Amino acid sequence: MGDDNNSVYGSSTSSTGPVMPRQKPASRNRHGFLYFRSLNSIRNKIIFSLLSVYVLGSLAAVAALYSTSHIERKIDLIESFYELNQKVLETRRYEKNYLLYGNDVDLLSALDYLDEARSALDELRHEKVFAHASSRGVIELETYATRLKRVYSTRLKRIDQPPLSPEESARYRDELREQGHELTQFVLEVDALARKGVEEDTRRYRHVALVILASALVVGGVLSLSLIRWIIGPLEYIRQAVAQIMRGELTDIPVEPVSKGCVECADLIRSLNMLFHVLEDKHNQLIQSAKLAAVGKVTAGIAHEINNPLNNISLTAEVLLEDLPNIENDDRMEMVSDIVTQADRAREVVRHLLDFSRSRKPSAWEKVDLVELIRTTQSLLRNQLRIGRVNVRDEMSKYPVIVMGNPNQLQQVLVNIFLNACQAMGEEGGEIKIIAREDHGTGLVEISDTGPGISEDIRRNVFDPFFTTKNTGTGLGLSLSYSIIKEHNGELMLSSEPGKGTAFRFTLPLHSV
């Protein structure tokens, strides 16, 4: 990869804290931190949600406390009313006894109970709700007391004053009874009022509780759903993007879709993007070093391939030098043209080797004719094959088989398969059969050898990195070939029968015209 990438990583590793290239995320971060109300991060959203739950819970607790104390007070109040009621009833009972039997003790008792009723009423007067009612009660109570005393005083006056006429006396008694009735009536009314008030209050508090419950359900539900969407949404986005990259489309994951709602996700995506770049770099380095290892393996063959034309050149030149004047003109011409041809031959070998060993950008895809690529590879390895006593059977299509891809990397796959076949067949050599043709809309290449084959348990590991059965191999050749074909949206397969040889077969999508 280019130097620019390295410099990006170089500078990023030297800086401290989270690394976010290409943008100015520091200010963005601080923005989110300072302006808490902007819900642009999962952190803020969680804090916001927890705060909402906290506030709602506190409200519910306060309401519950308030209602409890209120209802307690109401219960006290009802007790006070009961007290008042009892006292008034007692008063009335003694009043009746007195009126019936004229017993003074009954009258005194009635007055005593009336005093007690008065003090019970006094307590109620403190209650704001009953202030009005109890002031009426006081009037009723006092009127009753006056009338009670008047009835009593008429009886006392009988001694030193002319007695009241029976009509007058009867009228006083009637008035007392009437007032007593009024008083009882009042007490009943107030009692009913109080009970109604308590019921209303209870109902109201129940409503408050229901409202709080309902709002808790609504707010909780909305918050939960939003939290899920806030958190799961970006995560799902990242998951899909990563899955897409795993399918072989290595592009930067765009930050924009989540940068407003989830700063953490944006940071995560930036880190992932960097990770992918680093991995891509490492992967390319790995491919390149495996390729150089393959170059090392074919060096002997390459040397031979260069030494031969070189020898032809030097031999011809020396013969010319030694005997130039005596050589006939035609021979001279032939010899000089031999030199040129052999120089071309050497140049071609060097070009093939350089073509193969140089690294090309992985993105540099172009139209590749698989048949031609195999022929080039074959000529690169010609001497390797010869030294290994390998006979090549060419069953390739007469027509080009065009796919899109990185010719350099695809050639590496071919070299790996060829070298593997040579090594498999060992010193005795054997035959390599090459098939290349269009097959069901794909470009199919099959390279099979007549080696000893691969046993079942080794076959399973053949594409694993660093797996090798040789002492000299890196164990990367076939695993990288596998990943290169994968990157080209193709399939690399292996079939082998122990004793009969091994076939590597790969398919690549044809280039659609």
Place this chain on the structure above:
Amino acid sequence: MSVESVVQTIRLLVIDDEVIVGKRLKQIFDKMGYEVEVRTDGASAIELMEQKKFDIVITDLKMDGMDGMQVLSRVRELNPATKVIIITGYAQLETSQQAFREGVFDFIAKPFRLDELKQVILRAIKEQHVPGNRVQN
């Protein structure tokens, strides 16, 4: 050079699948008065050797079909007195050691200088111990 004083014709066989090597060596050794045959593969060379004796065989090592080592062992069987010189662009210590064990006269790496080959051939002729075949320098 001083190899012109040959008493009896030296028979030379050049085996190399590089056509130019055969052509040039024939060109130069013809002029030096040797009798030179050229073959580009091991099998036809053996065939020739079965009909005709050669004093010196110059063979390439890596060839399609029969390679230089096989030629060497066949020559040892046919005529142990024949000197075999191997020329190869695929020079490895192992192969050269093996070649010497098999009784090769010398082992020359390509690309070689013409003089180098001439010296080796002269030495081979000297060692032939055939009266009249000795070459005076």
